[in-house]
Amino acid sequence: MPAQPITFFSRLTQRIETESVYGEGFLRFTYETAPGLLPLHAVVKRAAFSRWYGARMDAPASRAKIAPFLATYGVDTAEFADPPESFRTFNEFFYRKLKPNARPIAAGANEVGFPADGRHLVLPDIAACDSFFIKGVRFDLAALLGDAQQARRYEHGSLLISRLCPVDYHRFHFPCSGTPGEAKQINGPLYSVSPIALRKRPSILWENKRELTVLRTENFGEVLLLEIGATCVGSIVQTFTPGVPVAKGDEKGYFRFGGSCFITIFEPGKIRFSDDLIEHSRAGREVYARMGDVAAYAQ
Known part of the structure; x- marks a missing residue:
């Protein structure tokens, strides 16, 4: 049976495209074959493997590796704050900064921006989600947050999953203005967050090592921001200062090498996602969009 391609809708081109998966052969072996399960559980998911690779x-x-990577994936070097040869x-290339004007930030006070470049999927009502990547598998919010009481508060809230590939810009930003608290670490393994892995094991998103920050906002209530670790992510680096107010689009931190994921959760009734996100998410398809572009509106 031929491998199922990973497709997404691109906001930039307004068409459905096929993802070029970094390390696809290795991912399909470890997550889609019986022989691959042994190295996956014995080595690959463990933090030591990611530290070694990092x-x-x-x-x-x-x-x-930088020049071949740029040539293979067509990364736009004109956006870089520093030239590739510097x-x-x-890893320095991987968590590079961009020029200040490379990512325009949604200007409206009632608009939520994407926190990162990537492929995005939404759950407008978390509790009403009948399936997540696999039919019959529900999103386990209590496991993700590590707090059953907090999960009850957000169970009918809205959730945005922003999946970053190795080819993407790997700094993440605040999706709206507010005051952030401390980042809380929740330990776990480091599975891949590629759809190749998630289609086999959706629970990866609420099992993997992650960090949780509460952002108190004027227009959107208390927004939960989670960085999800993944295979070969050397570390999650926070660059913000807890307790100091931030503006929408301000940098929050960055991922070191590896594919990774950012999850944004809103209280019930606070936001309405953009129509294209709702449409494609219903079809089980991610939408590619860039950090700062409009993801949702105040309700």
């Missing part, structure tokens, strides 16, 4: 991406020799390691 250290390789911090080594000077990893610099040689990066001393692959």
